[in-house]
Amino acid sequence: MPSHKKLGEILINEGMVTPKQISEAIALQAKEGGRLGEILVKLGYIEEEQIVVALSKQLSLPYITLRSGKLKPAPDQDLDKIIPYEFAIRNLVLPLHRSLNSLTVAIFDPLDLILIDNLKKITGYDINPIITTHTDILKAIDDFYGKGRAYREIVEASYKIEEEGVTDTSSEDVQLSLDRLIAKTEEATIVKLVDLILHQAIESNASDIHIEPQRNKISLRYRIDGILYEITPPSKSMQLALISRIKILSKMNIAEKRLPQDGGFVVNFNNKLIDLRVSTMPTIYGEKVVIRILDKARLPLDLSKLGFLPQEVSLLKKGLNFPYGLVFITGPTGSGKTTTLYSAINELNDSSKNILTVEDPVEFHLDRVNQVQVKPEIGLTFANVLRSFLRQDPDIILVGEVRDLETAEICVRAALTGHLVLSTLHTNTAADSIVRLVDMGIPHYLISASLRLVAAQRLVRVLCSCKEPYEIKDLSIFKGIKLSTPVVYRAKGCSNCNFIGYKGRSIIAEVVLVDEEIREAIYKNYPPEKLLAIAKKKGTLSLLESGLIRVAEGITSLEEVLSKTTF
Numbered sequence: 001m002p003s004h005k006k007l008g009e010i011l012i013n014e015g016m017v018t019p020k021q022i023s024e025a026i027a028l029q030a031k032e033g034g035r036l037g038e039i040l041v042k043l044g045y046i047e048e049e050q051i052v053v054a055l056s057k058q059l060s061l062p063y064i065t066l067r068s069g070k071l072k073p074a075p076d077q078d079l080d081k082i083i084p085y086e087f088a089i090r091n092l093v094l095p096l097h098r099s100l101n102s103l104t105v106a107i108f109d110p111l112d113l114i115l116i117d118n119l120k121k122i123t124g125y126d127i128n129p130i131i132t133t134h135t136d137i138l139k140a141i142d143d144f145y146g147k148g149r150a151y152r153e154i155v156e157a158s159y160k161i162e163e164e165g166v167t168d169t170s171s172e173d174v175q176l177s178l179d180r181l182i183a184k185t186e187e188a189t190i191v192k193l194v195d196l197i198l199h200q201a202i203e204s205n206a207s208d209i210h211i212e213p214q215r216n217k218i219s220l221r222y223r224i225d226g227i228l229y230e231i232t233p234p235s236k237s238m239q240l241a242l243i244s245r246i247k248i249l250s251k252m253n254i255a256e257k258r259l260p261q262d263g264g265f266v267v268n269f270n271n272k273l274i275d276l277r278v279s280t281m282p283t284i285y286g287e288k289v290v291i292r293i294l295d296k297a298r299l300p301l302d303l304s305k306l307g308f309l310p311q312e313v314s315l316l317k318k319g320l321n322f323p324y325g326l327v328f329i330t331g332p333t334g335s336g337k338t339t340t341l342y343s344a345i346n347e348l349n350d351s352s353k354n355i356l357t358v359e360d361p362v363e364f365h366l367d368r369v370n371q372v373q374v375k376p377e378i379g380l381t382f383a384n385v386l387r388s389f390l391r392q393d394p395d396i397i398l399v400g401e402v403r404d405l406e407t408a409e410i411c412v413r414a415a416l417t418g419h420l421v422l423s424t425l426h427t428n429t430a431a432d433s434i435v436r437l438v439d440m441g442i443p444h445y446l447i448s449a450s451l452r453l454v455a456a457q458r459l460v461r462v463l464c465s466c467k468e469p470y471e472i473k474d475l476s477i478f479k480g481i482k483l484s485t486p487v488v489y490r491a492k493g494c495s496n497c498n499f500i501g502y503k504g505r506s507i508i509a510e511v512v513l514v515d516e517e518i519r520e521a522i523y524k525n526y527p528p529e530k531l532l533a534i535a536k537k538k539g540t541l542s543l544l545e546s547g548l549i550r551v552a553e554g555i556t557s558l559e560e561v562l563s564k565t566t567f
Helices: 007-013 021-033 036-042 050-059 084-089 113-123 134-163 178-185 188-204 237-247 310-320 337-348 382-389 407-418 432-440 442-449 515-521 526-535 543-552 559-564
Strands: 093-099 101-107 127-130 208-215 218-224 225-231 261-269 272-282 286-294 325-330 357-359 370-375 396-401 421-425 451-463 468-470 487-490 502-513
Touching: 007 021, 007 050, 007 225, 021 036, 021 113, 036 050, 036 134, 050 127, 084 093, 084 113, 084 134, 084 543, 093 113, 093 134, 093 421, 101 113, 101 134, 113 127, 188 208, 188 218, 188 237, 188 261, 188 286, 208 237, 218 237, 225 487, 237 261, 237 272, 237 286, 310 337, 310 451, 310 502, 325 337, 325 370, 325 432, 337 357, 337 421, 337 451, 357 382, 370 407, 382 396, 382 407, 407 421, 407 432, 407 442, 432 442, 432 451, 432 526, 442 451, 442 515, 451 559, 487 543, 487 559, 502 526, 502 543, 502 559, 543 559
Parallel strands: 101 127, 325 421, 325 451, 357 370, 357 396, 396 421
Antiparallel strands: 093 101, 208 218, 208 286, 218 225, 261 272, 272 286, 451 502, 468 487
């Protein structure tokens, strides 16, 4: 690494400061101490990011920022033990990843050769430095050694308590009195443990937290981009207090452990309010808890930003522009149907429309939309709410899911009497929705008369920027898909994606706009494959074709698409 130049020389060579400004900063440094770069920033002569960019260019070193998501140490590598917190905060360094004999380290001052030599000695690794700003590295150090260390300390403490025999909450057979249990849930250790579990999951962009009691331990897992990942769990001794704390926050009955319960609460995370939906289920080893994380900020609720191709967005918008009729979004659980529905409502939402929704549960609150949460235990079912909706002068009705014949019949009747009705079904493809409705008991002639659009969708994981190219030998699967080159991409893994190879998800879809020809085919009871063949002539892509286009564009991998479209 060419490091014979000093910071002042580099900044002058780059034209970012003048020799006079450097002299003034050096004089102030001699008087007050500190780093030259920090003094230049303090004097207002330069921005700290400009300094880092100049160093990156001059020293040919990578430059990363906190907002890129890459300034995040790899999990399960004991990096906090390789470089202790005291050394990291004193010298502004952060270990990111170790591999064989090398350690990648984010560093604020790459010109400090003594520091890099010390790092090599105390870690025993060759050092690969990466540059970042003073502000970013301070925040990243706090995130890693602060919350991460606090969580590890609590987990270790919980096992220590268990070893010492203080295990009065380890078994459902040990019944604490209600007052004692409530007191236990308010202890600092339990409060902090729950907070850290929630914050760690939100920071990891998890959609769900699973806390699962087992015979001799607790299992803790986060669902990230559709896949469940094991997290270091607390001791079994914390089980009852941990679950009770979550139930208290969710306004559940902590004395009731025999029946499932639902609840929820809101947390403030980085000045954002995030809704948490909580469900408990009794199992043979205690209550299992699932927490759904509903972060509105992560969902754009804009059809054009969900990952649909432009031609798919065009078909969706045409279907939504009908004044009345049925619009169905289909797919398995966890395929993003609700998000697409909310985005569609957002597209249609203006002061001239009366929009009513019936949902189970209401996941997001929308302005100017009248949302109803079903409560079957008091008779507030989908069907009963829908009947009332028809007397509320609606323009647009959203039904969370069509589950039975009664709900389906009311939806069809509403669609045929001048209302636009949006809902979801659990089917594999768009054309299969016709079969599902017929199986429910809706006649073909009513489906053909009311249906305006049906879209099947899946969520595929998006390749991280560390993706690696490879050449496809057999191109037959890409028949009909324009490939500029036989080179596509597959997952690799880096610290940015926690060595998974994927980061985030996108939609692939099969969107069928119902015109006269398709309406007639539905009326004549054509099989699903014939309906899709007609739709493809009009611009519809099958789920596989939609996915292969994303593969050709380098957005996802072939393996990921095939895993979601082969059924």
